[in-house]
Amino acid sequence: MSARSALPRRARPTRRAVLAGTAAGLVAGLSGCTSEHDSARRGGRHRGGGPDVDPDVAVASEALAGQRAALDLVVATQDAHPALRRDLAPLVGTHEAHVKLLGEAVPPGLAGGATAVPSASASPAAASRRSSRAVPRDPAKALADLVASEQQLTDATKQHAFVAESGAFARLLGSMAAAAAQHVVVLGAVDPSRGGGRR
């Protein structure tokens, strides 16, 4: 199996987004046909992509949103519970790597694309996401929320891998799902009494 291209080989006429950075070599290019108005036409066939967008680009866009939400919650938990910071550091590193890779796969201008609004933006969607991500003061409850978040991410990412058209992209998403599943187990071993939190 070639790991060169994680994206469908069929060339789309109007746009070719080339993945770079960490993705280079594995994800050679995510080609999607996008127009100037893609972001305005969201809500079509796929959340995050208009009807002309390559289906795998739409999958990447959804996966990216999920990774960003998971990352936001881990960072918010670190902020609320400094004593847990070290235990949660590996999760931050992994989610950041996934966000970077997926961000490079989503063309600029498309929802969640690399040059679109950053995670901590002032967009209403990001703001409401943060506000809904209040971290419990009880470190055990905060950890339980993280376990639920990572489990949800595992399931969603497996579903994305299942529907991806490109085999190489499916392989990448399957690995990301397995990484989130590891987080669920790792979090279960964290001692919440070490996280005093802000009282």
Added chain:
Amino acid sequence: MTPVEAMQAALAGEHAAVYVYGVVGGRVSVSTEPDLWSRVRTAYTLHRGRRDQLVSMLRTAEAEPVASEVSYDLPTPATSTEELTAAALLLEQRCSAVYADMVGSTSGANRQWALEALEDAAVRSLSFGAKPDAFPGIAEL
């Protein structure tokens, strides 16, 4: 890699896993290492089941399942607890890799099956001392 090739590679990996877990299980003392013994026994049972499932999946695909080798080299001398644990860890990491490949080379129910197997191998590797990995089963990342 065709779907059948990917499933054959996974089956070859499971043949090796069943062999090595069998050897490792025989070397772990149930009285002095009950926890490791239990983990190895669980892994052995699971890999044997997965091997049998792959044989069935390949027959469904009208392919002749690859046979196991007569024996397999253990990656370490594998006598001490550390060596036996390392052997199990290496196996799970190899299984993660073949299942990641299988995810990429199959579709539908077979891909779904490979996704679950990849997840299980990645999680099981933690119980044998692996650190969390950002890209389990993908060596180039």
